[in-house]
Amino acid sequence: VVVIIVLGVSLGLTVGKKKDFKSTFIDRCETFKRSDCKNIWKTFSKAYVRRNNCTVRMEDYNKLMDAAPLEPLCNKALFWSDTKDFARSIAAKTDNKTLEKTLLGHTLDGLTWCGKEGSDETFTSGCPSWGKDDCENNPVRSFWKRASAAFADAACGDVTALLNGDSDTPFSPTSIFGSIEIKRLKYPRVKSMKVVLVSKKKPKADCSHPSLVDLQNALDAGINYSCRSNGHKFSASVIVYLLLMGHFSL
Numbered sequence: 001v002v003v004i005i006v007l008g009v010s011l012g013l014t015v016g017k018k019k020d021f022k023s024t025f026i027d028r029c030e031t032f033k034r035s036d037c038k039n040i041w042k043t044f045s046k047a048y049v050r051r052n053n054c055t056v057r058m059e060d061y062n063k064l065m066d067a068a069p070l071e072p073l074c075n076k077a078l079f080w081s082d083t084k085d086f087a088r089s090i091a092a093k094t095d096n097k098t099l100e101k102t103l104l105g106h107t108l109d110g111l112t113w114c115g116k117e118g119s120d121e122t123f124t125s126g127c128p129s130w131g132k133d134d135c136e137n138n139p140v141r142s143f144w145k146r147a148s149a150a151f152a153d154a155a156c157g158d159v160t161a162l163l164n165g166d167s168d169t170p171f172s173p174t175s176i177f178g179s180i181e182i183k184r185l186k187y188p189r190v191k192s193m194k195v196v197l198v199s200k201k202k203p204k205a206d207c208s209h210p211s212l213v214d215l216q217n218a219l220d221a222g223i224n225y226s227c228r229s230n231g232h233k234f235s236a237s238v239i240v241y242l243l244l245m246g247h248f249s250l
């Protein structure tokens with residue numbers, strides 16, 4: 001009897017866990033009024049299920065991106081690096097669009113997933129961590145790389161990048177913003193990039209920071225660059241307040 005109970009509970013837990021992730025995926029997807037979320041789930045899970053978790057490349061999500069293509073995002077694409085809470089608050093209150101405001105970005109924001117060789121399941125623990133030391137080609141990292149590439153391809157007109165003025169390197173060439181997105185912004189589709197440096201502490205970096213010279217060098221010729229720094233220690237909510245009151249603009 002004890003064995004049966006233990007087996008029953010552990011089976012229930014395993015099935016429950018798997019169902020949790022899948023139903024979170026489908027519920028979030030359905031907030032976008034899509035009727036094909038089950039198909040999107042199937043296409044998504046094919047990218048990593050039954051795979052070695054260090055061999056899932058960004059190209060493995062190509063079919064997923066085809067299943068949920070992005071509309072052109074003109075004059076409202078908001079990129080960020082190391083400023084996720086700022087970007088999220090600003091995007092929530094304005095017309096600016098981050099990847100998290102698109103179907104796939106919203107659906108997978110904050111989640112961890114991976115597969116296992118010889119298993120049909122999706123796991124949410126024991127997955128490779130984000131850091132490269134584990135393995136670069138892991139399911140989560142490769143997804144964000146692929147989705148960010150699509151997001152940058154959809155951007156047009158004037159774009160904004162929210163960077164961290166509290167960081168030693170507000171523009172990091174190894175971040176997704178620095179290694180993927182910036183390289184895919186092409187003139188004349190994209191006309192300008194406005195960098196906004198935000199900080200919560202006494203800022204370390206302003207617009208004269210050397211890493212921003214690297215950023216300008218990485219930008220496609222023809223794209224107009226500008227930069228401003230809020231120069232103050234504001235929290236994300238204060239920035240949003242100032243933005244709404246018209247005392248601060250992106």
Ligand code: C8R
Nearest residue numbers: 079080081082083099100109110130144148175176177178
């Ligand atoms: N982007 C990248 N990573 C994202 C993401 C997103 O939209 N959304 C989430 N939740 N994540 P970082 P970065 C998660 O180092 O590398 C796009 C990832 O799981 O601060 O420059 C977005 O369009 C990972 O844990 O920034 C943005 O412009 C961190 O957030 C850049 O790429 C990576 O965050 C930001 O990527």
